[in-house]
Amino acid sequence: MTGKNSTNIGFEKQIWDAACVLWGHIPATEYRKVIIGLIFLRYISSSFEKRYQELVAEGDGFEDDRDAYIEENIFYVPEEARWNVIASAAHTPEIGKIIDNAMRTIEKENTSLKNVLPKNYASPDLDKRVLGDVVDLFTNMDMKDTEDSKDLLGRTYEYCIQQFAAHEGVKGGEFYTPASIVKTIVAILKPYKNCRVYDPCCGSGGMFVQSAKFIQAHSGKRGEIAVYGQESNADTWKMAKMNMAIRGIDANFGPYHADTFFNDLHPTLKADFIMANEAVICGLTPEKACNFKEFAA
Numbered sequence: 001m002t003g004k005n006s007t008n009i010g011f012e013k014q015i016w017d018a019a020c021v022l023w024g025h026i027p028a029t030e031y032r033k034v035i036i037g038l039i040f041l042r043y044i045s046s047s048f049e050k051r052y053q054e055l056v057a058e059g060d061g062f063e064d065d066r067d068a069y070i071e072e073n074i075f076y077v078p079e080e081a082r083w084n085v086i087a088s089a090a091h092t093p094e095i096g097k098i099i100d101n102a103m104r105t106i107e108k109e110n111t112s113l114k115n116v117l118p119k120n121y122a123s124p125d126l127d128k129r130v131l132g133d134v135v136d137l138f139t140n141m142d143m144k145d146t147e148d149s150k151d152l153l154g155r156t157y158e159y160c161i162q163q164f165a166a167h168e169g170v171k172g173g174e175f176y177t178p179a180s181i182v183k184t185i186v187a188i189l190k191p192y193k194n195c196r197v198y199d200p201c202c203g204s205g206g207m208f209v210q211s212a213k214f215i216q217a218h219s220g221k222r223g224e225i226a227v228y229g230q231e232s233n234a235d236t237w238k239m240a241k242m243n244m245a246i247r248g249i250d251a252n253f254g255p256y257h258a259d260t261f262f263n264d265l266h267p268t269l270k271a272d273f274i275m276a277n278e279a280v281i282c283g284l285t286p287e288k289a290c291n292f293k294e295f296a297a
Contacts, residue, residue, distance in 0.1 A: 016159060016160060016163055021130055021133055021134065025126070025127040025130045030120055030123070030125065030126070031164075032160075032164045032235075032239075033118040033120055033235065034118070034120070034121065034126065034131070034134070035134070035160055036118070036157065036160065036161075036239060036242060037099075037103065037117060037118035037120075037121075037242075038099075038134060038135070038138055039138070039156055039157050039160065039246070040117070040157075040242045040245065040246060041081075041083065041086070041099070041102060041103070041106075041117075042083055042138040042139075043246050044074075044075045044077060044106070044245070044246075045077050045081070045082050045083035045084075045086075046083065047074050047075070048069065048074060048075065048076065048077040048082065049082070049083070049084075051068070051069055051072060051074050055068055066109070073248055075106065075109075075110050075113070075245070076109050076110060077106060077109075078105050078106070078109055080101065080102065080105055081101070081102035081103075081105040081106050082102075083138075083139070085098070085102070086098060086099060086102060086135060087135060087136075087139040090131075090132040090133075090135040090136055090139070091129070091132040092132075093128055095121070095128055095131055095132055095135065096121040096122035096123065096126060096128055096131060097121075097122045099121040099122075099131075099135075100119045100120075100121050100122045103117040103118065103119045103121075104117075104119060112241075112245075113241070113245070115238075115256075116238045116241045116242065117238070117242070118238070157242075157243060157246055158179075158206070158209065158243075161204050161206075161239070161243075162179070177203065177206050177207070177277040179206070179210075181277065182206045182207055182210045182277075183210055185207065185210075185275055185277075186207070186210045186211050186214050186275070187214070189273050189275065190214070191211045191214055191215060191225065191272070191273050192215065192218075192272075193215055193224045193225075194224055194225070194226070195215075195225060195226070195272040195273060196226045196227075196228065196269070196270070196271045196272045196273070197211050197225060197226070197227050197228070197271065197272070197273045197274075197275060198227075198228045198229060198266070198269060198271035198273070198274045198275075199227075199228075199229040199274070199275050199276055200229065200230065200260040200274070200276055201229075201230075201231065201232070201260060201276055201277070202229030202230065202231050202240055202253065203231060203236055203240065203277075204236060204239045204240050204243050205227075205229070205239075205240040205243045205244055205249075205251070207229075207275040207276075207277075208225075208227040208229070208244065208249060208251065209243065209244075209247055209249070211225055211227070211273075211275075212225050212227075212247060212249050225249065226250070226252075227244070227249060227250070227251045227252070228251070228252045228253075228266050228269055228271065229251070229252075229253050230253055230254045230257070230258055230260055230264075230265045230266070231253065231257055232257055232258060232259040232260070233257060234257045236257075237253060237256075237257035240253060241253060252266070253265075254266070
């Protein structure tokens with residue numbers, strides 16, 4: 001990938017710097033959940049709105065048909081969960097409850113997101129005035145083009161994850177592997193169109209994102225990859241699910257978080273590539289992959 005999509009400067013940093021108004025207002029453990037959840041909610045609402053306007057323009061009356069969105073790999077967003085509703089309530093005392101309800105409604109309408117989205121915005125520990133300022137920040141994002149917004153939100157998501165990891169020190173390694181290492185692993189293995197990629201300790205899913213980028217850069221399309229993985233940390237598992245959804249990558253991370261060593265959620269999987277940044281890969285049996293290459297950082 002070249003051009004604006006290969007860098008982590010400019011817009012992403014502005015988002016991060018502005019979002020840092022939250023520091024000191026909420027517990028550090030909650031900060032990541034607040035920002036990641038809002039990035040996700042803003043993206044799926046933007047994608048929905050773009051498709052909604054297309055359907056209205058077509059004039060066939062399908063703008064409220066869930067299938068018209070699902071067939072385009074777009075999450076259906078009920079009216080009460082759409083960003084314009086959230087934005088209009090940004091500076092009201094109820095903003096936290098409105099966002100939490102939006103998350104619950106989206107999960108109910110999209111079963112793949114069940115128990116994934118954060119619902120901590122009504123917490124008394126979260127200053128609602130500050131939360132409203134952050135909502136304003138995301139409201140002002142330019143979302144005119146769906147594909148560009150996918151890249152924009154994906155890059156912003158990844159940049160924020162990187163910054164969370166830097167601020168959390170050693171613990172940050174649980175969900176983020178430095179981009180240079182991920183790119184090196186993927187470049188060596190060279191995943192190809194329609195291959196199966198497996199990461200037994202997937203963290204926030206960086207290996208999968210880079211693999212999808214690699215395939216797209218070599219004459220493929222973004223979605224032409226099948227990814228499988230699992231993650232033992234509940235919050236990180238949710239982060240990975242949202243990361244794949246923002247990128248439009250169909251992923252199977254199992255129905256819940258689990259430790260690969262003690263509860264393998266993909267016991268019959270035969271993968272083309274196995275990637276990991278932990279020694280956990282050494283515990284895999286030969287039967288786990290068929291004609292695969294493996295690389296562990």
